[in-house]
Amino acid sequence: MNSDFSDILLEAFEEGANDYVTKPVHALELLARVKTHLSLRQSQKDLKMAYQQLEQLAMLDPLTGVANRRALADCAETEFKRADRYGDVFAVMMIDLDHFKKVNDTYGHQTGDECLKLIAHTLQANLRDVDHVGRFGGEEFMVILPETNLDQALVLGERLRHQVVHLCPKINQQVVNLSISISVSVYHKADKSVQEILQRADTALYQAKSGGRNRVCSLLR
Numbered sequence: 001m002n003s004d005f006s007d008i009l010l011e012a013f014e015e016g017a018n019d020y021v022t023k024p025v026h027a028l029e030l031l032a033r034v035k036t037h038l039s040l041r042q043s044q045k046d047l048k049m050a051y052q053q054l055e056q057l058a059m060l061d062p063l064t065g066v067a068n069r070r071a072l073a074d075c076a077e078t079e080f081k082r083a084d085r086y087g088d089v090f091a092v093m094m095i096d097l098d099h100f101k102k103v104n105d106t107y108g109h110q111t112g113d114e115c116l117k118l119i120a121h122t123l124q125a126n127l128r129d130v131d132h133v134g135r136f137g138g139e140e141f142m143v144i145l146p147e148t149n150l151d152q153a154l155v156l157g158e159r160l161r162h163q164v165v166h167l168c169p170k171i172n173q174q175v176v177n178l179s180i181s182i183s184v185s186v187y188h189k190a191d192k193s194v195q196e197i198l199q200r201a202d203t204a205l206y207q208a209k210s211g212g213r214n215r216v217c218s219l220l221r
Contacts, residue, residue, distance in 0.1 A: 063113060064120035067134030072142050075132045079146055080194040083187045091153035091186045093143035094201040095123070095160070098179045098213040100139035107174055114171045115178060122163055126156075150186045150218060157182040157216035165214060179214035181205060 059071035067075070079090045097103075097119060104112040116139065123133045123141060132144040145153055165179045183204030185197045200219045208217040 061120075061135040064117050064135050066120045066124065066141075067132060069134070069136055072132070072134040072136060072144065075134075075144050076142075076194045076198070079144055080187065080191075080197070082146075084191075087189070088147060089149050089187055091145040091148040091150065091184055092197050092201050093145065093153065093157060093160075094136070094183045094185075094198075094205045095119075095141040095143065096181045096205060096209065097139035098181055098209075103176060103178075107171070107176060111171045111174065111176065115169070115176060118167065118169055119164060119178070119180070122167065123160060126160055126163060148186075150184065153184045153186065154216060154218060157184055161214065161216055181208040181213045182216040183208055184216065184218040 059067060059074075061068040076092065082088055083090055097115065100112065100115075103115055116135070119141065120133070120135065123143065127133055127143065127145075130146050134142055136142040145156070148156075161180055161182055167178055169176055169178070183201045185201035185204060187197055191197055204217040204219045207219075208215050211217065
């Protein structure tokens with residue numbers, strides 16, 4: 001192989017080539033090379049698909065199958081940037097399963113896990129396709145509602161609360177009475193970060209729980 005040809009090959013590989021054939025072309029050799037590259041291409045496609053599946057799994061809560069805290073944080077940040085840029089409105093709901101420790105202590109942790117999965121399913125079933133629900137941690141869930149004002153979010157909150165309190169699931173031959181406390185917070189133009197919205201939701205959730213639980217609370221500011 002002369003130096004000129006080597007230089008041409010090097011330049012071709014730097015430009016993205018991954019193989020070459022010389023003339024005269026031998027059919028069997030060409031067929032083998034094509035087969036190899038097709039196999040490599042399929043392997044790369046499979047790897048890409050596997051990576052995408054792993055990325056999706058990394059954003060899901062393994063128990064309930066809804067989004068995890070990391071995914072919720074990304075979603076909330078995206079909605080905040082959209083609202084800040086275009087003047088849209090969105091709402092955040094914090095939802096806490098009431099007396100969950102008592103459920104675990106009375107019925108066992110397996111029953112507690114089943115209750116969490118049931119709550120997640122109930123929330124999903126009552127939301128729009130554009131809404132996002134996830135497990136924020138422990139027995140706490142978060143719902144992000146694009147293009148939703150305070151009044152609309154409060155109506156939804158009451159519907160969710162009503163749905164859960166009437167579930168009365170029978171798990172492992174035992175009827176479990178469930179209820180949730182819900183807080184609602186919405187984006188305001190004065191908000192400097194999504195953390196301000198979440199802080200209002202946290203404060204309102206504390207009010208809902210200290211006020212007797214099984215209720216929906218919100219803060220105007």
